[in-house]
Amino acid sequence: MFKKIIIIGGGIAGLALANFLKKSNFNNFKLYEKLEKKISRTTGIQLTPNAVRILDFLDSKFFLNNLFHKINYLSINPANFKNFSSKLEVRINLQNIVSDKMPYLTCDRNILLKFLEKDLSQKEILYNKQVIGTTKDHNIIRVKFSDGSEDYCDLLISADGMFSKSRLDNNIIKNTNFYAYRGIIKNFYSKYSLENDAIRLWLSGNKHLVTYFINNHNDLSFTGVSKSADKTIYSSEDVNYSIPFPADQFRSLFSSENKILRETLDTLHEVYRWPIFSLKKRVFYRDNQIFIGDSSHGTVPFQAQGAALAIEDAYVLHEQIIKQVSNNLGVFYFNKRNSRVRKIILRSHLNVFLFHLKNPFLIILRSIFFKIIAKFFLVKKLMFGWIFNYNPRSSSYFF
Numbered sequence: 001m002f003k004k005i006i007i008i009g010g011g012i013a014g015l016a017l018a019n020f021l022k023k024s025n026f027n028n029f030k031l032y033e034k035l036e037k038k039i040s041r042t043t044g045i046q047l048t049p050n051a052v053r054i055l056d057f058l059d060s061k062f063f064l065n066n067l068f069h070k071i072n073y074l075s076i077n078p079a080n081f082k083n084f085s086s087k088l089e090v091r092i093n094l095q096n097i098v099s100d101k102m103p104y105l106t107c108d109r110n111i112l113l114k115f116l117e118k119d120l121s122q123k124e125i126l127y128n129k130q131v132i133g134t135t136k137d138h139n140i141i142r143v144k145f146s147d148g149s150e151d152y153c154d155l156l157i158s159a160d161g162m163f164s165k166s167r168l169d170n171n172i173i174k175n176t177n178f179y180a181y182r183g184i185i186k187n188f189y190s191k192y193s194l195e196n197d198a199i200r201l202w203l204s205g206n207k208h209l210v211t212y213f214i215n216n217h218n219d220l221s222f223t224g225v226s227k228s229a230d231k232t233i234y235s236s237e238d239v240n241y242s243i244p245f246p247a248d249q250f251r252s253l254f255s256s257e258n259k260i261l262r263e264t265l266d267t268l269h270e271v272y273r274w275p276i277f278s279l280k281k282r283v284f285y286r287d288n289q290i291f292i293g294d295s296s297h298g299t300v301p302f303q304a305q306g307a308a309l310a311i312e313d314a315y316v317l318h319e320q321i322i323k324q325v326s327n328n329l330g331v332f333y334f335n336k337r338n339s340r341v342r343k344i345i346l347r348s349h350l351n352v353f354l355f356h357l358k359n360p361f362l363i364i365l366r367s368i369f370f371k372i373i374a375k376f377f378l379v380k381k382l383m384f385g386w387i388f389n390y391n392p393r394s395s396s397y398f399f
C-alpha cells in the first residue's frame, strides 16, 4: 500500500482523483495547485454520460441539482444556407441511448470545479503551490515548490495538464494550428424559439461552431474552431486566456447565411481565443509516477471527451490504488486505459476531418451518414454507445 500520494494539479483530473481517494478512505494524499483558488470566467463544458456515471459515484444524483443542464438532442446543421430548413438539419435524438439516470449534461465549468472541490479540506488541497521539480531517491520522490518548500511521497500523480512540466518531455506537444474561440451569451432568447435541450453543431468548410445552453437561465455557450495560417509555436506561457478577441473579427470569420447562426453571432459581445494543442504520444507512467488527464493524453477537443477521460482515468487509477496494486501500478493502469483512450483520440481526429469537409460530394455523403445515424437506433448505438456506456469498474461496457 502506498504511504503517501502527491497529486500535481487541481484541474478536473487531479480534483476527481482526490475525491475518489477520500471517498475510499485513503486520506494520506496532498493535491498541489499552482494557481490561487478563484472563480474564473464562465465557460461551457459538456459532460457525457460516461463522465456523469462516475461523478454519480461521488454524489448520488448530483445532476438533479439544477446547476447542471440536460441535453436530449444533437442538431447538425450546414452553416452556409440562407434559410434554416428542417430538411438540412439532422437531428440525432440522444434520449434512447442516454437515460434519465445517466443523462448528457452541460454546465459552467466553474460549477463542475466547485462540485469537485467542495469535499476537500485545506489540508488536502493546497493552492498557490507550484511544483518546479522532482527528484527520486529509491522509492521516495521529493517534490520541490517555487516558494522553496518541499514535500515527499512514494506515489506521484501528474495531473498538471497539457503543458505538464513533470512529464519532462515537452517535445511531444503539438500545435494543431486550430484556434478555439469561446464565449457565453448571457440570457439568450432566440426569436426562432430554439429548444434549450439541444447541442447545435454548425459545419462549414475549414471551421465549425458548437452552441449549447449551460443552465436554465438561457446562458448560451459557443465555441468556434477554425484552422489558422499562423504557424507560431506556442508554449503554455505564451497563451493568455484572458485577453478578449475582437468580436467583429470573430463575426466575419464565422459569418453565415443561416439566420439562426447570424442571430447568435449578432448577439455575442465577448470572445476569447486560444490555440489548440495535442500530444504526439500518450504517457501513462514512469516508475512510481502516473499521468492522468491532459498531461497523459491531451488531444483535440472535437468529441467533447477530454474532461470525461480525465474523470475516467481518476476513477480507474484510484481503484487500482485501493486494491493495493503497488507493484507495477503503472502497467496495470496502462492496460486498463490505453486502448479506450486511443480509440477516443482517433474519434476526435476523425471528427476534425468530418466537420471540416469542403468537397460538395463528400458533404452530401456526410449528410447521408448523419441521417443514417439519426434514423437507425443500432447505428446510433454503434457510434455513441461505446463512448457513453463505459463501465469504469470493469473497464467494460454497459449494454
Ligand SMILES: Cc1cc2nc3c(=O)[nH]c(=O)nc-3n(C[C@H](O)[C@H](O)[C@H](O)COP(=O)(O)OP(=O)(O)OC[C@H]3O[C@@H](n4cnc5c(N)ncnc54)[C@H](O)[C@@H]3O)c2cc1C
Pocket (backbone or CB within 6 Å): 008, 009, 010, 011, 012, 013, 014, 032, 033, 034, 035, 044, 045, 046, 047, 129, 130, 131, 132, 159, 160, 161, 162, 164, 165, 180, 182, 223, 276, 292, 293, 294, 295, 301, 304, 305, 306, 307, 308, 309, 310
Ligand atoms: C475549446 C475546448 C473545449 C473543450 N470542451 C470540452 C467538453 O465540452 N467536454 C470535455 O469533456 N472536455 C472538453 N475539453 C477538454 C477538457 O477541458 C480537458 O481535457 C480537461 O480540462 C483536462 O483536465 P486536466 O485536469 O487533465 O488538465 P487541466 O484542466 O489543464 O488542469 C491542470 C491543472 O494543473 C495545474 N498545474 C499545472 N502545472 C502545475 C505545477 N507545476 N504545479 C502545480 N499545479 C500545476 C494547472 O494550473 C491546472 O489547474 C475542451 C477543451 C478545449 C480546449
